[in-house]
Amino acid sequence: SQTIHQWPATLVQPVGSPLSLECTVEGTSNPNLYWYRQAAGRGLQLLFYSVGIGQISSEVPQNLSASRPQDRQFILSSKKLLLSDSGFYLCAWSGDNDQPQHFGDGTRLSIL
Amino acid sequence: GESVGLHLPTLSVQEGDNSIINCAYSNSASDYFIWYKQESGKGPQFIIDIRSNMDKRQGQRVTVLLNKTVKHLSLQIAATQPGDSAVYFCAEKERKSSYKLIFGSGTRLLVRP
Numbered sequence: 412s413q414t415i416h417q418w419p420a421t422l423v424q425p426v427g428s429p430l431s432l433e434c435t436v437e438g439t440s441n442p443n444l445y446w447y448r449q450a451a452g453r454g455l456q457l458l459f460y461s462v463g464i465g466q467i468s469s470e471v472p473q474n475l476s477a478s479r480p481q482d483r484q485f486i487l488s489s490k491k492l493l494l495s496d497s498g499f500y501l502c503a504w505s506g507d508n509d510q511p512q513h514f515g516d517g518t519r520l521s522i523l
Numbered sequence: 524g525e526s527v528g529l530h531l532p533t534l535s536v537q538e539g540d541n542s543i544i545n546c547a548y549s550n551s552a553s554d555y556f557i558w559y560k561q562e563s564g565k566g567p568q569f570i571i572d573i574r575s576n577m578d579k580r581q582g583q584r585v586t587v588l589l590n591k592t593v594k595h596l597s598l599q600i601a602a603t604q605p606g607d608s609a610v611y612f613c614a615e616k617e618r619k620s621s622y623k624l625i626f627g628s629g630t631r632l633l634v635r636p
Contacts, residue, residue: 454626501566508622511557514566
């Protein structure tokens with residue numbers, strides 16, 4: 412069966428520091444991969460998606476970037492975090508565009 | 524995980540009763556719909572999906588109904604249990620979109636023992 416892992420589960424970072432969140436998927440090949448952010452009491456906002464290695468599409472202009480160095484690895488990064496980057500970040504995968512997306516358990520990011 | 528906000532619509536039901544959670548969507552071009560359950564501290568969990576060529580689909584204790592005329596989606600949970608307490612999100616995908624799910628703002632379900 413397929414599994415998705417995100418780490419770390421929680422992270423506290425100072426303003427201006429770099430960020431790297433990692434997501435890996437097991438049990439499938441060539442998945443679509445997604446990064447979302449969820450603000451408190453809100454739905455999910457799509458940040459990035461990827462259909463293959465090195466292929467990244469950005470949904471909203473922001474202080475973050477994404478990379479896909481391997482088929483089942485998706486990384487969310489920032490060079491300098493802002494206070495507004497605080498939130499709950501979720502990684503997801505799907506088999507293709509017409510199948511449900513399956514989520515990891517997220518990273519709670521707090522910026523001080 | 525991210526704690527849900529205080530201003531989410533909330534449905535409170537007695538354990539054992541049936542629950543109905545509603546969702547309105549705005550895009551008539553949407554052809555695929557999904558319900559997710561999110562418990563505190565976790566990511567959303569897939570419950571059930573339905574495509575626009577259907578108006579009803581059943582799973583284990585759950586039923587999704589789709590009314591395309593009024594652009595309304597509902598999730599029915601039979602014999603609601605304490606473990607069903609969570610925030611429930613509907614999501615829609617536009618027919619011509621290759622990847623993008625649009626999520627609703629969520630409904631909190633509280634099950635009273």
